[in-house]
Amino acid sequence: MAKQGKAAVTVCSTAFLTLGRAQARALGNAELPIAVIPHPFGGRTRDEVRKIAEQCAADIAKLVSGASS
Amino acid sequence: MSTEPDRAATFEAPDDFDAINRIYREKHWSDGLPVVPPTAARVDAMLRHTQRGRHDVVARIAPGFGAATVERIAINAVLAGCDPEYLPVLIAATEAVADPAFNLQGIQATTNPVAVWLVVNGPVARRLQVNATFNCIGQGAWANATLGRALRLILQNIGGALPGAMDRATHGQPGKYTFCCAENEEHHPWQPLHVERGFALTDSTVTVVGAEGTMNMNTHAKDADELARVIAETMMHPPSNEYVHGGEPWFILGSEHAEIFQRAGWDKARVKRELWQRSKMAVRQLSVKEIDRARASRTGELGELSADTLLPISPSADDIQLIIAGGPGTHSVYVPCFGNSRAVTRRVGDA
Numbered sequence: 024m025a026k027q028g029k030a031a032v033t034v035c036s037t038a039f040l041t042l043g044r045a046q047a048r049a050l051g052n053a054e055l056p057i058a059v060i061p062h063p064f065g066g067r068t069r070d071e072v073r074k075i076a077e078q079c080a081a082d083i084a085k086l087v088s089g090a091s092s
Numbered sequence: 093m094s095t096e097p098d099r100a101a102t103f104e105a106p107d108d109f110d111a112i113n114r115i116y117r118e119k120h121w122s123d124g125l126p127v128v129p130p131t132a133a134r135v136d137a138m139l140r141h142t143q144r145g146r147h148d149v150v151a152r153i154a155p156g157f158g159a160a161t162v163e164r165i166a167i168n169a170v171l172a173g174c175d176p177e178y179l180p181v182l183i184a185a186t187e188a189v190a191d192p193a194f195n196l197q198g199i200q201a202t203t204n205p206v207a208v209w210l211v212v213n214g215p216v217a218r219r220l221q222v223n224a225t226f227n228c229i230g231q232g233a234w235a236n237a238t239l240g241r242a243l244r245l246i247l248q249n250i251g252g253a254l255p256g257a258m259d260r261a262t263h264g265q266p267g268k269y270t271f272c273c274a275e276n277e278e279h280h281p282w283q284p285l286h287v288e289r290g291f292a293l294t295d296s297t298v299t300v301v302g303a304e305g306t307m308n309m310n311t312h313a314k315d316a317d318e319l320a321r322v323i324a325e326t327m328m329h330p331p332s333n334e335y336v337h338g339g340e341p342w343f344i345l346g347s348e349h350a351e352i353f354q355r356a357g358w359d360k361a362r363v364k365r366e367l368w369q370r371s372k373m374a375v376r377q378l379s380v381k382e383i384d385r386a387r388a389s390r391t392g393e394l395g396e397l398s399a400d401t402l403l404p405i406s407p408s409a410d411d412i413q414l415i416i417a418g419g420p421g422t423h424s425v426y427v428p429c430f431g432n433s434r435a436v437t438r439r440v441g442d443a
Contacts, residue, residue, distance in 0.1 A: 038260070039260060041256075041257050041258070042155065042201055042257070042258050042260055045155070045156065045252065045257060045258050046155050046156070046201075046258070049155065049156040049157050049158075049252065050157065065381060
Protein backbone atom coordinates (compact mmCIF):
# COMPACT_ATOMS: atom_id res chain seq x y z
CA MET A 24 0.00 0.00 0.00
CA ALA A 25 2.82 2.38 0.87
CA LYS A 26 4.32 1.73 -2.57
CA GLN A 27 0.96 2.76 -4.09
CA GLY A 28 1.21 6.08 -2.28
CA LYS A 29 -1.34 5.22 0.41
CA ALA A 30 -0.59 5.78 4.06
CA ALA A 31 0.22 2.40 5.62
CA VAL A 32 0.99 1.52 9.22
CA THR A 33 1.61 -1.94 10.63
CA VAL A 34 0.69 -2.75 14.21
CA CYS A 35 2.92 -5.24 15.94
CA SER A 36 3.73 -6.33 19.48
CA THR A 37 7.16 -5.77 21.06
CA ALA A 38 8.04 -9.47 20.71
CA PHE A 39 7.65 -9.30 16.93
CA LEU A 40 9.21 -5.90 16.28
CA THR A 41 12.55 -7.36 15.17
CA LEU A 42 10.75 -9.61 12.70
CA GLY A 43 8.56 -6.75 11.45
CA ARG A 44 11.52 -4.43 10.85
CA ALA A 45 13.55 -7.17 9.16
CA GLN A 46 10.68 -8.16 6.87
CA ALA A 47 9.96 -4.54 5.98
CA ARG A 48 13.63 -4.18 4.94
CA ALA A 49 13.55 -7.50 3.04
CA LEU A 50 10.44 -6.44 1.14
CA GLY A 51 11.98 -3.10 0.15
CA ASN A 52 10.12 -0.82 2.56
CA ALA A 53 12.58 -0.24 5.38
CA GLU A 54 10.78 2.93 6.43
CA LEU A 55 7.43 1.20 6.99
CA PRO A 56 5.86 2.87 10.04
CA ILE A 57 5.17 0.35 12.81
CA ALA A 58 2.97 1.07 15.82
CA VAL A 59 4.21 -1.06 18.69
CA ILE A 60 2.03 -2.52 21.44
CA PRO A 61 3.34 -4.31 24.54
CA HIS A 62 3.65 -8.10 24.52
CA PRO A 63 1.96 -10.33 25.64
CA PHE A 64 -1.49 -9.15 24.73
CA GLY A 65 -3.84 -12.06 25.37
CA GLY A 66 -3.99 -12.13 29.18
CA ARG A 67 -4.80 -8.47 29.74
CA THR A 68 -7.96 -7.06 31.32
CA ARG A 69 -10.46 -5.12 29.24
CA ASP A 70 -9.31 -1.85 30.85
CA GLU A 71 -5.67 -2.58 30.08
CA VAL A 72 -6.55 -3.42 26.48
CA ARG A 73 -8.53 -0.18 26.19
CA LYS A 74 -5.53 1.85 27.39
CA ILE A 75 -3.23 0.06 24.96
CA ALA A 76 -5.73 0.60 22.13
CA GLU A 77 -6.05 4.30 22.88
CA GLN A 78 -2.29 4.74 22.95
CA CYS A 79 -1.96 2.67 19.78
CA ALA A 80 -4.61 4.72 17.97
CA ALA A 81 -2.74 7.90 18.91
CA ASP A 82 0.54 6.35 17.69
CA ILE A 83 -1.07 5.31 14.39
CA ALA A 84 -2.44 8.82 13.87
CA LYS A 85 1.01 10.28 14.52
CA LEU A 86 2.68 7.75 12.18
CA VAL A 87 0.10 8.32 9.42
CA SER A 88 0.48 12.08 9.56
CA GLY A 89 4.25 11.62 9.58
CA ALA A 90 4.05 9.19 6.65
CA SER A 91 1.86 11.46 4.56
CA SER A 92 3.72 14.71 5.32
CA MET B 93 34.53 -10.23 -0.44
CA SER B 94 32.80 -9.98 -3.84
CA THR B 95 29.04 -9.87 -4.37
CA GLU B 96 26.65 -9.60 -7.29
CA PRO B 97 22.86 -9.84 -7.22
CA ASP B 98 21.74 -13.45 -6.83
CA ARG B 99 25.34 -14.63 -6.83
CA ALA B 100 26.92 -16.00 -3.72
CA ALA B 101 29.61 -13.89 -2.09
CA THR B 102 33.12 -15.29 -2.06
CA PHE B 103 35.76 -14.43 0.48
CA GLU B 104 39.32 -15.39 1.22
CA ALA B 105 39.82 -17.38 4.38
CA PRO B 106 42.82 -19.13 5.95
CA ASP B 107 43.16 -22.80 5.06
CA ASP B 108 42.28 -23.69 8.62
CA PHE B 109 39.14 -25.57 9.70
CA ASP B 110 38.96 -23.88 13.10
CA ALA B 111 39.47 -20.37 11.71
CA ILE B 112 36.79 -20.88 9.05
CA ASN B 113 34.38 -22.21 11.64
CA ARG B 114 35.06 -19.16 13.81
CA ILE B 115 33.94 -16.97 10.90
CA TYR B 116 30.74 -18.99 10.44
CA ARG B 117 30.06 -18.83 14.15
CA GLU B 118 30.60 -15.07 14.36
CA LYS B 119 28.43 -14.36 11.33
CA HIS B 120 25.64 -16.73 12.49
CA TRP B 121 25.90 -18.75 9.27
CA SER B 122 25.75 -22.07 11.11
CA ASP B 123 23.10 -23.93 13.09
CA GLY B 124 25.41 -24.05 16.11
CA LEU B 125 27.38 -27.08 14.96
CA PRO B 126 30.70 -27.04 13.08
CA VAL B 127 30.34 -26.76 9.31
CA VAL B 128 32.22 -28.14 6.33
CA PRO B 129 34.00 -25.18 4.68
CA PRO B 130 32.22 -24.51 1.36
CA THR B 131 35.30 -24.09 -0.79
CA ALA B 132 34.87 -23.32 -4.49
CA ALA B 133 36.01 -26.87 -5.28
CA ARG B 134 33.42 -28.47 -2.99
CA VAL B 135 30.61 -26.28 -4.30
CA ASP B 136 31.61 -27.00 -7.92
CA ALA B 137 31.59 -30.74 -7.19
CA MET B 138 28.08 -30.40 -5.81
CA LEU B 139 26.91 -28.42 -8.84
CA ARG B 140 28.01 -31.21 -11.20
CA HIS B 141 24.97 -33.17 -9.93
CA THR B 142 22.39 -30.86 -11.46
CA GLN B 143 21.68 -29.71 -14.98
CA ARG B 144 20.24 -26.46 -13.69
CA GLY B 145 22.17 -23.25 -14.09
CA ARG B 146 24.36 -22.18 -11.21
CA HIS B 147 22.51 -18.88 -10.79
CA ASP B 148 18.96 -20.09 -11.48
CA VAL B 149 16.64 -18.88 -8.74
CA VAL B 150 14.83 -21.95 -7.44
CA ALA B 151 12.66 -19.99 -5.00
CA ARG B 152 12.56 -16.99 -2.73
CA ILE B 153 12.66 -18.06 0.89
CA ALA B 154 10.46 -16.33 3.47
CA PRO B 155 10.64 -14.46 5.75
CA GLY B 156 13.65 -12.57 4.33
CA PHE B 157 12.82 -13.59 0.75
CA GLY B 158 16.43 -14.28 -0.13
CA ALA B 159 17.01 -15.82 -3.56
CA ALA B 160 17.66 -19.55 -3.25
CA THR B 161 19.83 -20.01 -6.30
CA VAL B 162 21.16 -23.43 -7.20
CA GLU B 163 24.60 -22.23 -6.10
CA ARG B 164 23.38 -21.06 -2.69
CA ILE B 165 21.55 -24.34 -2.15
CA ALA B 166 24.79 -26.15 -3.02
CA ILE B 167 26.78 -24.02 -0.58
CA ASN B 168 24.42 -24.85 2.26
CA ALA B 169 24.53 -28.50 1.27
CA VAL B 170 28.32 -28.45 1.56
CA LEU B 171 28.11 -26.67 4.93
CA ALA B 172 25.81 -29.42 6.20
CA GLY B 173 28.14 -32.20 5.05
CA CYS B 174 25.99 -33.51 2.18
CA ASP B 175 27.45 -35.76 -0.49
CA PRO B 176 27.36 -33.98 -3.87
CA GLU B 177 24.73 -36.33 -5.28
CA TYR B 178 22.23 -35.16 -2.65
CA LEU B 179 21.83 -31.78 -4.38
CA PRO B 180 18.76 -32.61 -6.55
CA VAL B 181 16.82 -33.61 -3.40
CA LEU B 182 17.57 -30.24 -1.85
CA ILE B 183 16.61 -28.33 -5.00
CA ALA B 184 13.25 -30.12 -5.01
CA ALA B 185 12.80 -29.55 -1.26
CA THR B 186 13.53 -25.84 -1.70
CA GLU B 187 10.89 -25.62 -4.42
CA ALA B 188 8.46 -27.46 -2.17
CA VAL B 189 8.85 -25.24 0.89
CA ALA B 190 8.21 -22.16 -1.27
CA ASP B 191 4.84 -23.48 -2.48
CA PRO B 192 2.16 -21.17 -1.00
CA ALA B 193 0.26 -24.19 0.38
CA PHE B 194 3.18 -24.87 2.71
CA ASN B 195 2.92 -21.39 4.32
CA LEU B 196 6.65 -20.97 4.81
CA GLN B 197 6.18 -17.43 6.09
CA GLY B 198 4.11 -18.79 8.97
CA ILE B 199 6.39 -21.74 9.58
CA GLN B 200 9.58 -19.68 9.66
CA ALA B 201 8.35 -16.76 11.74
CA THR B 202 5.95 -18.41 14.20
CA THR B 203 6.38 -18.92 17.94
CA ASN B 204 5.42 -22.58 17.30
CA PRO B 205 8.28 -25.13 17.37
CA VAL B 206 7.45 -26.35 13.86
CA ALA B 207 10.32 -27.98 11.96
CA VAL B 208 10.43 -28.97 8.32
CA TRP B 209 10.42 -32.75 7.99
CA LEU B 210 11.63 -34.24 4.71
CA VAL B 211 10.16 -37.54 3.51
CA VAL B 212 12.04 -39.05 0.57
CA ASN B 213 10.35 -41.59 -1.71
CA GLY B 214 11.27 -43.57 -4.79
CA PRO B 215 14.55 -44.82 -6.24
CA VAL B 216 16.56 -41.81 -5.05
CA ALA B 217 15.87 -42.76 -1.44
CA ARG B 218 17.46 -46.17 -1.93
CA ARG B 219 20.30 -44.85 -4.10
CA LEU B 220 21.28 -42.23 -1.53
CA GLN B 221 20.65 -44.67 1.35
CA VAL B 222 18.12 -42.48 3.10
CA ASN B 223 17.21 -44.57 6.12
CA ALA B 224 13.62 -45.86 6.27
CA THR B 225 14.09 -48.56 8.89
CA PHE B 226 15.79 -48.77 12.33
CA ASN B 227 16.07 -45.35 14.01
CA CYS B 228 15.02 -43.63 10.79
CA ILE B 229 14.31 -40.28 12.43
CA GLY B 230 17.20 -40.71 14.83
CA GLN B 231 20.93 -40.43 14.30
CA GLY B 232 23.24 -42.59 12.24
CA ALA B 233 22.46 -42.25 8.53
CA TRP B 234 24.54 -39.70 6.65
CA ALA B 235 21.83 -38.82 4.13
CA ASN B 236 19.10 -38.34 6.76
CA ALA B 237 21.34 -36.24 8.98
CA THR B 238 22.83 -33.99 6.34
CA LEU B 239 19.80 -33.52 4.07
CA GLY B 240 17.66 -32.31 6.95
CA ARG B 241 20.49 -30.14 8.24
CA ALA B 242 21.09 -28.62 4.80
CA LEU B 243 17.44 -27.63 4.45
CA ARG B 244 17.56 -25.98 7.89
CA LEU B 245 20.66 -24.01 6.82
CA ILE B 246 18.88 -22.97 3.59
CA LEU B 247 15.91 -21.75 5.63
CA GLN B 248 18.17 -19.88 8.02
CA ASN B 249 20.91 -18.53 5.77
CA ILE B 250 18.87 -17.77 2.64
CA GLY B 251 15.50 -17.20 4.30
CA GLY B 252 16.99 -15.19 7.14
CA ALA B 253 15.20 -17.11 9.89
CA LEU B 254 17.72 -16.63 12.68
CA PRO B 255 16.46 -17.64 16.13
CA GLY B 256 15.34 -14.64 18.14
CA ALA B 257 15.38 -12.41 15.05
CA MET B 258 13.00 -13.59 12.33
CA ASP B 259 12.62 -17.14 13.70
CA ARG B 260 10.36 -16.38 16.66
CA ALA B 261 10.03 -19.96 18.00
CA THR B 262 9.39 -19.93 21.73
CA HIS B 263 11.29 -23.19 22.30
CA GLY B 264 11.94 -24.74 18.91
CA GLN B 265 12.67 -28.47 18.90
CA PRO B 266 15.53 -30.86 18.11
CA GLY B 267 13.97 -31.53 14.69
CA LYS B 268 15.02 -28.02 13.68
CA TYR B 269 18.62 -29.30 13.45
CA THR B 270 17.61 -32.05 11.07
CA PHE B 271 14.47 -34.08 10.35
CA CYS B 272 14.53 -36.42 7.37
CA CYS B 273 13.70 -40.02 6.56
CA ALA B 274 12.59 -42.21 3.70
CA GLU B 275 9.44 -44.30 3.50
CA ASN B 276 9.88 -48.06 3.70
CA GLU B 277 8.39 -48.97 0.33
CA GLU B 278 9.62 -52.56 0.42
CA HIS B 279 7.51 -53.61 3.40
CA HIS B 280 4.43 -51.61 2.62
CA PRO B 281 0.86 -52.91 2.74
CA TRP B 282 -0.55 -50.03 0.71
CA GLN B 283 0.50 -47.43 -1.86
CA PRO B 284 3.53 -45.44 -0.74
CA LEU B 285 3.14 -41.73 -0.12
CA HIS B 286 4.34 -40.44 -3.50
CA VAL B 287 2.03 -42.80 -5.43
CA GLU B 288 -0.90 -41.72 -3.26
CA ARG B 289 0.01 -38.13 -4.13
CA GLY B 290 -0.10 -38.76 -7.88
CA PHE B 291 3.45 -39.79 -8.78
CA ALA B 292 4.61 -43.03 -10.36
CA LEU B 293 6.18 -45.70 -8.19
CA THR B 294 9.40 -45.19 -10.17
CA ASP B 295 9.44 -41.43 -9.56
CA SER B 296 11.69 -39.99 -6.91
CA THR B 297 10.10 -37.35 -4.71
CA VAL B 298 10.62 -35.33 -1.61
CA THR B 299 7.74 -34.20 0.60
CA VAL B 300 8.04 -31.33 3.06
CA VAL B 301 5.91 -31.41 6.20
CA GLY B 302 5.49 -28.69 8.86
CA ALA B 303 6.01 -30.95 11.87
CA GLU B 304 5.40 -29.69 15.39
CA GLY B 305 7.19 -32.62 16.99
CA THR B 306 7.04 -36.37 17.40
CA MET B 307 5.12 -38.43 19.90
CA ASN B 308 6.00 -42.09 20.14
CA MET B 309 3.17 -44.59 20.55
CA ASN B 310 4.32 -47.90 22.00
CA THR B 311 1.33 -50.24 21.99
CA HIS B 312 1.25 -54.00 21.94
CA ALA B 313 -2.35 -53.91 20.73
CA LYS B 314 -2.93 -56.68 18.19
CA ASP B 315 -6.44 -55.77 17.16
CA ALA B 316 -7.05 -53.14 14.47
CA ASP B 317 -10.01 -51.66 16.29
CA GLU B 318 -8.09 -51.28 19.54
CA LEU B 319 -5.00 -49.97 17.76
CA ALA B 320 -7.06 -47.30 16.00
CA ARG B 321 -8.63 -46.33 19.31
CA VAL B 322 -5.36 -45.76 21.16
CA ILE B 323 -3.82 -43.87 18.24
CA ALA B 324 -6.92 -41.66 18.01
CA GLU B 325 -6.77 -40.94 21.72
CA THR B 326 -3.13 -39.89 21.33
CA MET B 327 -4.19 -37.33 18.74
CA MET B 328 -6.66 -35.70 21.12
CA HIS B 329 -4.76 -33.04 23.02
CA PRO B 330 -6.48 -29.70 23.69
CA PRO B 331 -3.51 -27.31 23.14
CA SER B 332 -3.28 -28.47 19.51
CA ASN B 333 -2.89 -26.20 16.52
CA GLU B 334 -4.53 -28.88 14.41
CA TYR B 335 -7.87 -28.86 16.22
CA VAL B 336 -7.84 -25.06 16.29
CA HIS B 337 -7.13 -24.61 12.60
CA GLY B 338 -8.15 -27.89 10.99
CA GLY B 339 -4.77 -29.43 10.35
CA GLU B 340 -3.01 -32.24 8.60
CA PRO B 341 -1.79 -34.78 11.16
CA TRP B 342 0.94 -37.19 10.09
CA PHE B 343 1.86 -40.68 11.24
CA ILE B 344 4.90 -42.86 10.83
CA LEU B 345 3.42 -46.30 11.22
CA GLY B 346 5.81 -49.06 12.18
CA SER B 347 5.45 -52.05 9.90
CA GLU B 348 4.11 -54.23 12.76
CA HIS B 349 1.24 -51.82 13.35
CA ALA B 350 0.61 -51.47 9.62
CA GLU B 351 0.42 -55.25 9.36
CA ILE B 352 -2.30 -55.35 12.04
CA PHE B 353 -4.44 -53.01 9.96
CA GLN B 354 -3.67 -54.95 6.79
CA ARG B 355 -4.63 -58.30 8.38
CA ALA B 356 -7.94 -56.80 9.45
CA GLY B 357 -8.58 -55.89 5.82
CA TRP B 358 -8.23 -52.13 6.39
CA ASP B 359 -6.76 -50.17 3.53
CA LYS B 360 -5.07 -46.80 4.04
CA ALA B 361 -8.30 -44.89 3.42
CA ARG B 362 -10.07 -46.97 6.08
CA VAL B 363 -7.33 -46.29 8.62
CA LYS B 364 -7.60 -42.57 7.91
CA ARG B 365 -11.39 -42.64 8.25
CA GLU B 366 -11.27 -44.54 11.53
CA LEU B 367 -8.65 -42.21 13.03
CA TRP B 368 -10.50 -39.10 11.86
CA GLN B 369 -13.82 -40.26 13.23
CA ARG B 370 -12.49 -41.55 16.55
CA SER B 371 -10.27 -38.52 17.26
CA LYS B 372 -13.10 -35.99 17.24
CA MET B 373 -12.81 -33.95 20.42
CA ALA B 374 -15.57 -32.04 22.21
CA VAL B 375 -15.05 -28.30 21.90
CA ARG B 376 -15.42 -27.95 25.69
CA GLN B 377 -12.07 -29.72 26.15
CA LEU B 378 -10.32 -26.71 24.65
CA SER B 379 -9.49 -23.67 26.77
CA VAL B 380 -11.78 -20.66 26.37
CA LYS B 381 -9.13 -18.84 24.34
CA GLU B 382 -8.60 -21.85 22.06
CA ILE B 383 -12.36 -22.10 21.53
CA ASP B 384 -12.28 -18.46 20.37
CA ARG B 385 -9.38 -19.27 18.03
CA ALA B 386 -11.15 -22.35 16.69
CA ARG B 387 -14.31 -20.29 16.07
CA ALA B 388 -12.27 -17.69 14.18
CA SER B 389 -10.59 -20.39 12.13
CA ARG B 390 -13.23 -23.05 11.55
CA THR B 391 -16.74 -21.58 11.75
CA GLY B 392 -16.81 -21.33 7.95
CA GLU B 393 -15.95 -25.01 7.70
CA LEU B 394 -18.01 -26.41 10.59
CA GLY B 395 -20.71 -23.82 11.32
CA GLU B 396 -21.33 -22.42 14.80
CA LEU B 397 -19.26 -24.26 17.41
CA SER B 398 -20.99 -25.10 20.70
CA ALA B 399 -19.39 -26.70 23.75
CA ASP B 400 -20.77 -30.05 22.59
CA THR B 401 -19.57 -29.83 19.00
CA LEU B 402 -17.26 -32.68 18.18
CA LEU B 403 -14.27 -31.05 16.54
CA PRO B 404 -12.46 -33.09 13.88
CA ILE B 405 -8.68 -32.73 13.80
CA SER B 406 -8.73 -31.92 10.08
CA PRO B 407 -11.35 -30.87 7.55
CA SER B 408 -11.53 -34.40 6.13
CA ALA B 409 -10.19 -37.88 6.75
CA ASP B 410 -8.06 -37.52 3.63
CA ASP B 411 -6.05 -34.81 5.35
CA ILE B 412 -4.57 -37.44 7.65
CA GLN B 413 -1.25 -38.64 6.22
CA LEU B 414 0.42 -41.98 6.85
CA ILE B 415 3.82 -43.30 5.91
CA ILE B 416 5.39 -46.63 6.77
CA ALA B 417 8.88 -46.49 8.27
CA GLY B 418 10.93 -47.73 11.20
CA GLY B 419 12.42 -51.05 12.23
CA PRO B 420 10.75 -53.98 13.96
CA GLY B 421 8.89 -53.14 17.16
CA THR B 422 5.50 -52.20 18.50
CA HIS B 423 6.01 -48.50 17.91
CA SER B 424 4.48 -45.87 15.66
CA VAL B 425 4.94 -42.12 15.74
CA TYR B 426 2.34 -39.39 15.75
CA VAL B 427 3.69 -36.24 14.11
CA PRO B 428 1.38 -33.38 15.11
CA CYS B 429 1.64 -30.58 12.60
CA PHE B 430 1.58 -26.81 12.43
CA GLY B 431 -2.08 -26.64 11.42
CA ASN B 432 -1.88 -23.72 8.99
CA SER B 433 0.14 -25.62 6.44
CA ARG B 434 -0.19 -28.41 3.92
CA ALA B 435 2.61 -30.79 2.97
CA VAL B 436 4.01 -30.37 -0.53
CA THR B 437 5.61 -33.05 -2.70
CA ARG B 438 8.04 -32.36 -5.55
CA ARG B 439 9.67 -34.68 -8.02
CA VAL B 440 13.44 -34.94 -7.62
CA GLY B 441 14.80 -34.00 -11.02
CA ASP B 442 17.95 -34.63 -13.08
CA ALA B 443 19.45 -36.95 -10.51
